[in-house]
Amino acid sequence: MPRKFTPKIITSNHLLRGDTIYLSPSGKWVDRFRQARVFTDETEATQALAAIDRQRNIHVGAYLADASVSKDGVPQPAHFREQFRDTGPSNYFHGKQAEV
Amino acid sequence: MNSIIVRDDGFHEDELSEAVFTSLETLKTGVEVPVYLHLENDEDPACLPLYFCWLRLIRIPFPDFADGRGFSLASAIRRLGYQGCLRARGHLIADQYRQARQSGFDEVEIGKGLAARQPERQWLVQLANNPGSYQDRLFGKRPVPAAPKSGHLRPELSPSSAGMPTV
Amino acid sequence: MYNYSEFDETFVRARVAEFRGQVERRISGALTEEEFKPLRLKNGLYLQLHAYMLRVAIPYGTLNSRQMRQLAMIADRWDKGYGHFTTRQNVQFNWPGLGDVPDILDALADVSMHAIQTSGNCIRNVTADHFAGAASDECEDPRPTAELLRQWSTDHPEFQYLPRKFKIAVTGSRADRAVTRAHDIGLRLITSEEEETGYQVLVGGGLGRTPMIAKIIRPFLPRQHLLPYIEAILRVYNLSGRRDNKYKARIKILVHETGLDELRSRIEAEFERRLADFAGVDQGVVAAIEEAFAAPAFVARPNNRHLDRLDADSNYREWVRTSLARHKRPDYGIVTVSLKRVGGTPGDATSVQMTALADLAEKYSHDELRVSHEQNIILPHVSRADIPAVYDGLRAAGLASANVGLISDIIACPGMDYCALATARSIPVAQDIARRFDELGLEKEIGPMKIKISGCINACGHHHVGHIGILGLDRAGVENYQITLGGDATDKAAIGRRAGPGFSAEALLPALERLVDRYLVERQDGSESFIDCYRRVGEAPFKSALYPGATQRRTRFRRRKRA
Numbered sequence: 131m132p133r134k135f136t137p138k139i140i141t142s143n144h145l146l147r148g149d150t151i152y153l154s155p156s157g158k159w160v161d162r163f164r165q166a167r168v169f170t171d172e173t174e175a176t177q178a179l180a181a182i183d184r185q186r187n188i189h190v191g192a193y194l195a196d197a198s199v200s201k202d203g204v205p206q207p208a209h210f211r212e213q214f215r216d217t218g219p220s221n222y223f224h225g226k227q228a229e230v
Numbered sequence: 231m232n233s234i235i236v237r238d239d240g241f242h243e244d245e246l247s248e249a250v251f252t253s254l255e256t257l258k259t260g261v262e263v264p265v266y267l268h269l270e271n272d273e274d275p276a277c278l279p280l281y282f283c284w285l286r287l288i289r290i291p292f293p294d295f296a297d298g299r300g301f302s303l304a305s306a307i308r309r310l311g312y313q314g315c316l317r318a319r320g321h322l323i324a325d326q327y328r329q330a331r332q333s334g335f336d337e338v339e340i341g342k343g344l345a346a347r348q349p350e351r352q353w354l355v356q357l358a359n360n361p362g363s364y365q366d367r368l369f370g371k372r373p374v375p376a377a378p379k380s381g382h383l384r385p386e387l388s389p390s391s392a393g394m395p396t397v
Numbered sequence: 398m399y400n401y402s403e404f405d406e407t408f409v410r411a412r413v414a415e416f417r418g419q420v421e422r423r424i425s426g427a428l429t430e431e432e433f434k435p436l437r438l439k440n441g442l443y444l445q446l447h448a449y450m451l452r453v454a455i456p457y458g459t460l461n462s463r464q465m466r467q468l469a470m471i472a473d474r475w476d477k478g479y480g481h482f483t484t485r486q487n488v489q490f491n492w493p494g495l496g497d498v499p500d501i502l503d504a505l506a507d508v509s510m511h512a513i514q515t516s517g518n519c520i521r522n523v524t525a526d527h528f529a530g531a532a533s534d535e536c537e538d539p540r541p542t543a544e545l546l547r548q549w550s551t552d553h554p555e556f557q558y559l560p561r562k563f564k565i566a567v568t569g570s571r572a573d574r575a576v577t578r579a580h581d582i583g584l585r586l587i588t589s590e591e592e593e594t595g596y597q598v599l600v601g602g603g604l605g606r607t608p609m610i611a612k613i614i615r616p617f618l619p620r621q622h623l624l625p626y627i628e629a630i631l632r633v634y635n636l637s638g639r640r641d642n643k644y645k646a647r648i649k650i651l652v653h654e655t656g657l658d659e660l661r662s663r664i665e666a667e668f669e670r671r672l673a674d675f676a677g678v679d680q681g682v683v684a685a686i687e688e689a690f691a692a693p694a695f696v697a698r699p700n701n702r703h704l705d706r707l708d709a710d711s712n713y714r715e716w717v718r719t720s721l722a723r724h725k726r727p728d729y730g731i732v733t734v735s736l737k738r739v740g741g742t743p744g745d746a747t748s749v750q751m752t753a754l755a756d757l758a759e760k761y762s763h764d765e766l767r768v769s770h771e772q773n774i775i776l777p778h779v780s781r782a783d784i785p786a787v788y789d790g791l792r793a794a795g796l797a798s799a800n801v802g803l804i805s806d807i808i809a810c811p812g813m814d815y816c817a818l819a820t821a822r823s824i825p826v827a828q829d830i831a832r833r834f835d836e837l838g839l840e841k842e843i844g845p846m847k848i849k850i851s852g853c854i855n856a857c858g859h860h861h862v863g864h865i866g867i868l869g870l871d872r873a874g875v876e877n878y879q880i881t882l883g884g885d886a887t888d889k890a891a892i893g894r895r896a897g898p899g900f901s902a903e904a905l906l907p908a909l910e911r912l913v914d915r916y917l918v919e920r921q922d923g924s925e926s927f928i929d930c931y932r933r934v935g936e937a938p939f940k941s942a943l944y945p946g947a948t949q950r951r952t953r954f955r956r957r958k959r960a
């Protein structure tokens with residue numbers, strides 16, 4: 131039996147701004163985890179990652195991150211590190227959480 | 231011809247692309263004519279002064295631009311008194327050209343791919359913007375003469391003029 | 398204060414211009430990220446979790462009011478109005494954009510500052526005793542040595558691509574406030590039996606995954622041989638340090654694997670060779686450095702106001718007790734300003750606070766400020782007559798916490814709130830501890846205590862040398878905290894021992910409370926500090942306080958066996 135593939139999203143940091151960005155279903159970079167495209171197929175995920183790796187002067191260090199997906203299909207970070215990247219630091223109201 | 235040689239006056243074709251390089255091990259067994267030496271970056275240069283007069287050029291590899299052993303090796307070889315041509319070869323980037331020159335290298339051999347991505351101008355600007363070095367200020371300019379331009383190309387170079395060890 | 402010479406100025410400006418070009422070439426694609434990364438790191442620029450982070454050097458921790466004001470300006474103009482002072486006498490800005498960094502570097506150069514070699518596999522910002530030039534137990538000011546090393550190591554062509562980062566610390570005092578024993582090279586200014594000043598050279602200290610206390614490689618190095626000797630160490634390290642494994646690449650591993658004696662003889666051989674063509678260091682440069690660190694013009698003044706205030710104001714008394722250290726002149730004092738307000742972020746100062754500190758330094762501390770590795774700010778030369786005024790100024794800026802050296806004076810690295818390498822958060826842990834012991838009103842009772850927290854094994858929060866060290870880890874996707882006990886960062890340097898299994902974030906605070914309670918029970922009297930008590934009674938009582946269940950189980954088992 132093939133091992134179960136945890137759903138993934140693609141995330142990176144913006145080259146100029148440095149902030150966290152996510153690959154959306156339309157192939158654009160967006161700001162929040164919940165807007166990211168969810169990959170449920172491993173091959174598809176790695177192929178997409180390889181493809182955007184070519185846009186090297188837009189972003190830095192893209193990778194696949196685990197997501198847990200709600201019933202209505204919205205992805206949430208599966209690990210606390212991704213949670214913090216998606217919101218911002220806990221000592222100040224800065225970062226994504228402060229952006230409307 | 232897969233390499234480009236970077237010197238202070240710009241990019242050059244590699245005149246030594248056909249040349250045969252000798253290893254340190256072979257050098258130690260004795261050679262009969264002046265040779266081009268390939269020194270690995272983990273080899274000990276301490277014995278080199280014995281052979282300086284047999285060397286037309288020393289080439290030191292940079293397997294990765296973040297591996298800085300070659301810089302110390304070049305500096306050590308200069309301190310041993312070598313005055314001939316020192317060549318760095320491999321993955322060095324334009325931003326390291328000044329360090330290479332200051333450590334004692336005369337020239338850098340890079341692949342054509344890198345040369346296309348980092349054209350001549352990006353290498354030469356390294357020297358143009360050189361503000362001088364703290365080390366020269368502290369110790370005075372090092373007594374290392376630059377090698378004669380393309381010195382290794384003169385086949386008539388006789389062992390006695392190739393620079394005997396000074397220490 | 399060392400001000401840039403014409404050469405420094407030209408050099409730093411050229412470096413900024415060079416970095417500006419490198420940023421442009423990164424954006425255009427001429428440089429790949431792999432190639433750009435070491436270049437940006439050499440200019441102090443990291444890419445962290447939420448943004449870029451710029452680490453600015455404060456060489457040997459010394460700065461003047463103009464420089465501090467400029468940091469405040471940078472925080473306001475290009476960041477979010479604050480800066481974070483680190484354990485390596487640097488200041489970090491957490492939110493700059495890549496395109497703005499060259500401008501920030503130019504603004505730093507305007508006040509003789511830079512971010513050169515604050516990261517990357519090169520010789521990092523040279524640190525020194527934060528009480529340098531002011532301490533009462535000092536044999537000699539370590540800063541001229543540190544400045545000489547700064548100049549020598551800056552853009553050293555041979556040592557920009559070392560196997561790993563390389564940290565040097567210098568002290569001129571017997572009390573080691575610069576943690577020299579936890580550095581790749583530690584230098585201690587000492588006087589020989591012949592009354593000659595020179596250095597005791599230590600090598601191979603470091604925290605991180607394999608913590609080690611540095612060993613003496615040269616008991617006495619004549620002053621004039623400093624640079625050739627250090628160069629010899631670096632050359633041997635550059636050529637033979639390991640490059641196959643990042644965690645084994647520091648010089649401490651080379652010392653460990655090669656053996657101190659063998660390494661010493663290799664270094665001495667290289668040193669001999671280097672001496673052969675060494676004609677001494679340019680005396681003009683040396684003289685300029687020495688002159689820059691001449692003692693300020695101290696003025697003797699009556700200190701009645703200080704004495705009266707001590708009598709009348711108990712808050713002032715409390716603050717003086719924790720914050721004032723002995724100066725080499727009896728009519729002066731060294732003021733440590735706590736950046737550890739209870740509930741705040743250790744090491745953070747707002748731009749308003751930085752400006753207030755600059756004003757106080759200009760008025761009352763001969764225009765000098767220091768940054769300590771304990772993430773506090775020092776006003777090194779305050780006349781006792783001015784101490785009340787300094788206190789009032791600090792209070793107005795929210796900087797008069799009377800907790801220096803106490804349980805809430807915690808060293809904490811940025812951890813997973815900012816750092817891309819982190820495995821857990823450290824700032825909230827520090828905040829919780831400070832708040833809890835403040836609520837309990839126990840801080841004063843507990844007395845001297847060093848808690849140090851790192852958010853990963855890299856140990857930027859020095860947890861190994863905390864009396865209580867806390868290391869944040871990721872255990873199966875949950876933050877988990879490991880406690881070490883008995884570490885010491887001073888001249889009695891010691892690596893703390895792991896107490897046992899880690900604690901969840903919720904269980905950590907109660908565990909620490911049990912630990913502290915046990916200390917209060919075990920200590921002989923109020924004058925025995927936690928670390929002294931720990932050394933006297935050993936780790937057993939503290940372990941059983943941390944893991945009550947475990948001990949019970951073990952005792953029960955033993956009893957059963959006996960029965």
Ligand code: SF4
Nearest residue numbers: 810816819852853857
């Ligand atoms: S100890 Fe780890 S988490 Fe903390 S600052 Fe250093 S690298 Fe980051």
